[in-house]
Amino acid sequence: MKIHIIDTGFFKLDGGAMFGVVPKVLWNKQNPADDKNLCTWAMRCLLIEDGSKLILVDTGMGNKQDDKFFGHYDLHGDATLLSSIEEKGFSPADITDVFLSHLHFDHVGGAVQFSRDGSRLDPTFPNATYWSNEAHWQWATHPNPREKASFLKENILPLQESGQLRFVENGQSPFAGITLVNVDGHTEQMMLPVIEYKNRRIIYCADLIPSSYHVPIPWLMGYDMRPLQTMEEKQRILDQAVSEECILLFEHDPVYEAAIVENTEKGIRVKERGALKDFLVE
Template sequence: MNINVIDTGFFKLDGGAMFGVVPKSLWNKQNPADEKNLCSWAMRCLLIQDGDKLILIDTGMGNKQDAKFFGHYDLHGDATLLSSISQKGFEPEDITDVILTHLHFDHVGGAVQFNRDGSQLNPTFPNATYWSNEAHWNWAENPNPREKASFLKENINPIRESGQLKFVAKGSSPFDNIEFIFVNGHTEQMMLPVISYKGKKIIYAADLIPSSFHIPIPWIMSYDMRPLQTMVEKQEVLQNAANEGHILFFEHDPICEAALVENTEKGVRIKLQGDFNEVI
């Protein structure tokens, strides 16, 4: 097995929304906001070569939205999903599987793109199976008013219409070296891939623990649908990671790609952090 980090660029979100009830005097020391109270966040994915499979986990925001949409999020940085995949020596046609942790636009947007003449939206990876789960997919197709802006039909419908969509059943996995943790605090049935690699386990933390800043249990995003449940789920994942030496991979941390954690008097805290290859 070989694992590559795929950078898809950065975007900005309101600092208060990303840190919930945590006072700005605390979180601003971790990820300083600009004059609009916006902080930069990564959209970082993983590309896994395992036997005859080339598996992409999440896809970033993509580039098919209009200028008004991107103006809300200040998409920046030189990296894109496809350029980063190309730098690793692969083309979109090489991807065999795309795991979507959940269907919020900053995780699924790159999964769909316009064709060459801009007349139709198609899956970006024509030979890939796209993996979600039925409960989350139904949730995304019938969103509640608060979460509706995160589930865009242009990101979801083309995948189903393509015939490339399959669902992961809870308690099972279509992959030999990837299992899944299902969590419900951020959104209904978000999937966290757990990758077995070189005798270790890597937890793709998605939006349960979007960054290293969110390690303390009360540091919960305002975007979470069930914040109290997020706290319980995060405590369980972090405790297991500390006890078992699992590696956390951060999708949104602007600097830190991965970390090991340990038990301390203040709870679970970071033991070692940095680039993925440094931590692994």
């Protein structure tokens, strides 16, 4: 197995939304806001080579939305989903599987693109099986008013219409060396891949712990549907990360790819953070 970090650019979100009830005087020291109270965040995906499988985990925001949409989020940076994949020596046709942690636009947007003539929306990866789960699919395609703006039908429905969509059954991973943790605090049945790699266990945290700044249990996003459940789920994952010396991999941290954590008098905190390769022995 070989793991590649896939950078898909940066975007901005309101700092208060990203840190919930945490006072700005605290979170602004971690990720300073601009004059519009917006903080910069990464959209960091994974590409996993494993035998005949080439598995992409999440897809970033994509590029098919209009200027008005991108104006809300200030998509920026040199990297894109496809340029990062190509930089690793692969093409879209090489991807065998696309695993979607959940279907919010900044995780699934790159899964679909316009056809060459612009007449229709097609899966970006023509030979890939796209993986979600039935409970989350139903949640996303019949969205509640609060999440409706995050579940865009143009990102989701073409996957089903293409015949390339499959559902994970009973939380059982379709991939060797990868197990799944299902969590419900952020959104219904979000899936976190836990990857056995180089004698370490890597937890891809998706939006349960979006950045290293969100490791303290009360540091939650305002976007979470069930914040008290998020805290319980974070505690369980962080306890596992301490006891098993897992590497936490952050999808949205603007600076740090990964971290390891430890118990302290104040609770579980970051012990060390850096690039994923910093925590792996070759």
